[in-house]
Amino acid sequence: MNKHTWQSFRLGLFSLLFFFSSTVLHAQNTADWQTYFEQLSDLEDIETDNWENAYEVVSELAAHPIDINSASRDDLERIPFLTNKQIEDICEYLYRYGRMQTLGELMLIESLDRQRCQLLQCLVYIGEEPPQSFPSWANIMKYGQQQLMLTAKIPTYERKGDREGYLGWPYRHDLRYQFSYSQYVKAGMTAAQDAGEPFMAGRNKAGYDFYSPYLMVRNMGRLKAAVVGCYRLKAGLGLVVNNDFSLGKLALLSQMTRQQSTLHAHSSRSESNYLQGAAATVSIAKALDVTAFASYRAIDATLTPDSQAIRTIVTSGYHRTDSEMNRKHNAHQWLTGASLHFRKSGFHAGLTATATGLDRELKPQNGQIYRQIYATGKSFWNASVDYGYTSRRLSVSGETATGSCHGVATLNMVSCSPTDALDIMALWRMYSYRYYSLFARSFSDAGSVQNESGFYAGINWRPSSHWSLTAYTDYAQFAWPRYQMEANAHSWDNMLTLTWQNDTWTVGSRYRIRLRDDETMQRGRLTVTRHTDHWTLKSQADLSSVEGKTGWMVSQQVAMRLSKWQLSAQLGWFHTDNFDTRIYSYERGMLYSFGFQSFYGHGIRYSLLAQYCPSSRLALMAKAGTTNYFDRSTIGTGLQQVDHSALTDVELQLRWKF
Numbered sequence: 001m002n003k004h005t006w007q008s009f010r011l012g013l014f015s016l017l018f019f020f021s022s023t024v025l026h027a028q029n030t031a032d033w034q035t036y037f038e039q040l041s042d043l044e045d046i047e048t049d050n051w052e053n054a055y056e057v058v059s060e061l062a063a064h065p066i067d068i069n070s071a072s073r074d075d076l077e078r079i080p081f082l083t084n085k086q087i088e089d090i091c092e093y094l095y096r097y098g099r100m101q102t103l104g105e106l107m108l109i110e111s112l113d114r115q116r117c118q119l120l121q122c123l124v125y126i127g128e129e130p131p132q133s134f135p136s137w138a139n140i141m142k143y144g145q146q147q148l149m150l151t152a153k154i155p156t157y158e159r160k161g162d163r164e165g166y167l168g169w170p171y172r173h174d175l176r177y178q179f180s181y182s183q184y185v186k187a188g189m190t191a192a193q194d195a196g197e198p199f200m201a202g203r204n205k206a207g208y209d210f211y212s213p214y215l216m217v218r219n220m221g222r223l224k225a226a227v228v229g230c231y232r233l234k235a236g237l238g239l240v241v242n243n244d245f246s247l248g249k250l251a252l253l254s255q256m257t258r259q260q261s262t263l264h265a266h267s268s269r270s271e272s273n274y275l276q277g278a279a280a281t282v283s284i285a286k287a288l289d290v291t292a293f294a295s296y297r298a299i300d301a302t303l304t305p306d307s308q309a310i311r312t313i314v315t316s317g318y319h320r321t322d323s324e325m326n327r328k329h330n331a332h333q334w335l336t337g338a339s340l341h342f343r344k345s346g347f348h349a350g351l352t353a354t355a356t357g358l359d360r361e362l363k364p365q366n367g368q369i370y371r372q373i374y375a376t377g378k379s380f381w382n383a384s385v386d387y388g389y390t391s392r393r394l395s396v397s398g399e400t401a402t403g404s405c406h407g408v409a410t411l412n413m414v415s416c417s418p419t420d421a422l423d424i425m426a427l428w429r430m431y432s433y434r435y436y437s438l439f440a441r442s443f444s445d446a447g448s449v450q451n452e453s454g455f456y457a458g459i460n461w462r463p464s465s466h467w468s469l470t471a472y473t474d475y476a477q478f479a480w481p482r483y484q485m486e487a488n489a490h491s492w493d494n495m496l497t498l499t500w501q502n503d504t505w506t507v508g509s510r511y512r513i514r515l516r517d518d519e520t521m522q523r524g525r526l527t528v529t530r531h532t533d534h535w536t537l538k539s540q541a542d543l544s545s546v547e548g549k550t551g552w553m554v555s556q557q558v559a560m561r562l563s564k565w566q567l568s569a570q571l572g573w574f575h576t577d578n579f580d581t582r583i584y585s586y587e588r589g590m591l592y593s594f595g596f597q598s599f600y601g602h603g604i605r606y607s608l609l610a611q612y613c614p615s616s617r618l619a620l621m622a623k624a625g626t627t628n629y630f631d632r633s634t635i636g637t638g639l640q641q642v643d644h645s646a647l648t649d650v651e652l653q654l655r656w657k658f
Helices: 003-023 033-042 052-063 073-077 084-097 103-108 114-121 137-143 322-326 369-373
Strands: 145-155 172-181 185-193 210-220 223-234 262-265 275-285 288-303 309-314 331-344 347-362 377-390 394-403 409-419 422-431 452-461 467-478 489-501 505-516 520-531 535-546 549-561 565-576 583-586 596-599 602-615 618-629 646-657
Touching (some): 073 084, 084 103, 103 114, 114 489, 137 172, 223 288, 262 275, 309 331, 535 583, 565 583, 565 596
Parallel strands (some): 309 347
Antiparallel strands (some): 145 172, 145 646, 223 262, 223 275, 288 309, 288 331, 377 394, 394 409, 422 452, 467 489, 505 520, 520 535, 535 549, 565 602, 583 596, 602 618
């Protein structure tokens, strides 16, 4: 295909997709929950924040919705995108007006913006029965639902490592089994295999490379939640321990003001950032909860030449080569601790304490100055106090932590809502370069609860039911030299988003400018989305600029929903000057899979996703996606190198409920 023919082909594809956008009939919005979740995450900075765990939580809630009429505050706090104010308003509405008769009543709660209200309606239902106590185990076993899901990703190309270097087949696949009974019981196991890892061979003779079993119960009298197996935990604001979901700077306006301890079963295929053991939250008094937890698991690590100490804790989860396999489970890590949380009349306070140990001393190389503040030692302890007050109009919260590192970290914030249409937040944090916790994860500019001080201010304004404006500014300083820097540094990050929405259209825009010592980064996005009874159409344009270099991408997504079929097609054309100006774009994938891809160079990306549900118990999904580069004849480096200018992957999934 010559150059002119190819350009005509591209133009024809774009014209066809945009033609669909302009010829769809108007209808009432009945899009699924994934569409609304994508809208919430679309305007977030996905480059620095991970939505995957939040997506998994929402996926579980969509599969097992909450009865809004019998939902407790703890139940509502499991929904990651609701603000404290919105939770308070829902509880007040139910107290004042009694049980809801339809989900349309959620629109009467003024603090719920349109997007969150639409997504919330997919995660709750109107129950006809009054709240019940924990069901009998006989009923759980008799009426519980089981689900089996098989997923495979098949490349149509050959990597260098597939010919020599990788120990296993080039296919990625996983298996998920889950037993559940409403919100009360969830048990199951996830088994996962990355491409190139041995299966039923070598050190994986037991089958898959990774297994994640779990059993979780909720609302069993005073036992609010308990989990055995693999799980995720957050206490306070995460300065001591948090491997649960953590959203970004825009989502800070909705999620970060909530300080309750959270427990979730770890049912994803991620081989890092989870705990393994047991944890439970118990109500020991009307206003007092205690969460106790213990974990012991094998971890991947690079060792010193004498194998007596750990150089680096490895979190990639890859075991494709001999060197990667030699790092697998060659160290062990344990964690134990407790979190005490008091809440009454709007006031809340908590204490968290943890002890952590390794079977080998952690001794990172410290030749470079930025490495000299890394955690060292064999055993560690951390403790924190969190505090705050929450009312319908005002929320004040914070956490201060220390530990065996002899450093201090503190995070404090205040948010107020002068009206139902306006939310204002200010946040100050100071993380000493001496402070560290192996399980800390909280708000930061650099992604670490260490060596950072800064101030953040954000605003969320909804002047009408159709318009919303969200903006933030965040200034951070780093006292200790960071990677590739010889002195202290600073960062100033600013973002503005503007959204207009009605029943069938959503128009969103975003502009971000980030100033660092040695560079200025600018990014912009314009998104137009239309929903109908059977179609969702999304047009998007992205721009980026870093120190005189630029990048852009235009893309179109078309999704169709019929009685038994769901189809989604996406086409994008990108051109960036270098890797720094890369573009991030969301692409819908298999069930329980949420991720953004990055594109740099010059090329196109196109994909087609199909889901067929012959019955409510069976779903079949298939996806084919191709990235075609115009500026290179090889893709990737090292063992990942492909001697071709295009990559095509095929994904298959089977879900069976019984």
